Amino acid sequence: MKCRKCKAPAEVSLPSHNTAFCRECFAAFFSGQVEKAIRHHEMIKPGERVLVALSGGKDSLGLMLELAKQGYDVSGLHVDLGIPVSSAAARAKVEGFCALHNLSLRVVELEKEGLPIPDVKRYINRPVCSACGKIKRHWFNRVALTEGYQVLATGHNLDDEVARLFANTLRWDAGYLSDQGPCLPSENGFARKIKPLYRLSEFETACHAFLNGIEIHTAPCPYSGGASFTNHKRLWADLEHQSPGSKIAFYDGFLKRGRPAFAQQEEEQGPLLAPCERCGSPTSTGLCGVCRLAVAVSERRAADPNRDPRG
């Protein structure tokens, strides 16, 4: 197979786009998709500082590298979850990556913040994945706001976005359907949230990381019982196989014709927000959700006769 653009031997075949590329032309394709996403949704304005959430996986590290190459003012933020073995390994990949590419990195250690995920798992009676997601989003947003970033970028790819949209659609969850998208405006104390990889499939972001020689953290989280949305991702792989382009058509169609209907309905229904009494993050209650978690973990740890000595 030959590269559709320059006729050199192809290294990546992309059936959704009915094409194949050599290494250089794939890089140009990848950059083009990111540029298109940023331009079309006005994700980053001139002079804005961008904080990139780095987990250590292919998507977040690939995004960071691409935004830096395109000349944006980017800094990385890694949240060290404090999970034995796993968190140190992920953090090492992120630190190695940023050092290699001379990119600035800020690390938040949940251990130091009183909320290591093992304690959340032990003391909080709710699914640990949802609490962990909430805590990470809290810190992404808090660092963005307190350290002068206008934009918070995450590495969600097309498969992530389609699987999430599909789950929200199966439930017809009007609240989520009114504001899922690749660019959520800055408001109510939240930084603008952008997903510049939303037009690229998981396969494409994996190829990008591989072809750029990025060393990534690949081990699944020891606390997740299998990746979320796995069945839906398989179902969408079948739909895409039967009809290439289905995923982006579903997602783009939602942005154009689905979301506006739900957004109109949800308008004026948003809760009033005020700064959290403890950390200053916007919240509709006196203490924000993450500070309430931190207080609960700290109380229960103190009362636990078998507690980990580090507590």
Place this chain on the structure above:
Amino acid sequence: MKCRKCKAPAEVSLPSHNTAFCRECFAAFFSGQVEKAIRHHEMIKPGERVLVALSGGKDSLGLMLELAKQGYDVSGLHVDLGIPVSSAAARAKVEGFCALHNLSLRVVELEKEGLPIPDVKRYINRPVCSACGKIKRHWFNRVALTEGYQVLATGHNLDDEVARLFANTLRWDAGYLSDQGPCLPSENGFARKIKPLYRLSEFETACHAFLNGIEIHTAPCPYSGGASFTNHKRLWADLEHQSPGSKIAFYDGFLKRGRPAFAQQEEEQGPLLAPCERCGSPTSTGLCGVCRLAVAVSERRAADPNRDPRG
């Protein structure tokens, strides 16, 4: 396996409902689902006359039998498409069924109306299935209105409805999403359209027809290149298998939380309708779509040197 209700040997297993029934209890379950649909959506008011569209398949004949058993004032309407062999076979099943159960039947012959489907296929340059559907709906509605029926019932089951909703959702077709549902109100010259089987799966309507000994027309239409929505039906079979109850949850969730958002948006955007100049059916153009088809077929047939002698 035993009947969940009366402990007799079960004849039908229904994993979606996590149950199994003997013949009598399945009949009660089936009736209950139809009653629930009719009551919940106020499909039929006391004293109203119901026209049931009968294709000759399991769904439409099963619906007719059930509505008659429940005491509704029902008459059948069969549209004879004029397709060689196939149409005569379907019509014979419908006529035999109505004679056996002493139910009144009206037959519209498209041959006599100048629009036999073979001529539509031959002379009209658009997919024959969509034209055929349009012509059938036209006649269902026209007979309902001109012969004093307030309600038009069709045999669409849950799988039909979910497959159609899914296709409309994949495209985010706001127009269709604003008015798909099991009960469309009478307005603008259209009879109220109801789908009393929408809570029952294809497997359940098939069991109902089989257990009631209904002789049905099963041959696929010779003009359809494979049933529509087949891939989507398979995909939904997988989802239902993984998570029983997914189909009805998706459809009910749409009715409660999805459709209202689109309906609100589409309000006041409907076209102005006036009676068709030729047949009196409501239309937004001078001549309705089916009369335009009839005129086109008649002109092209007259100009065709190789035309079928019956024309």
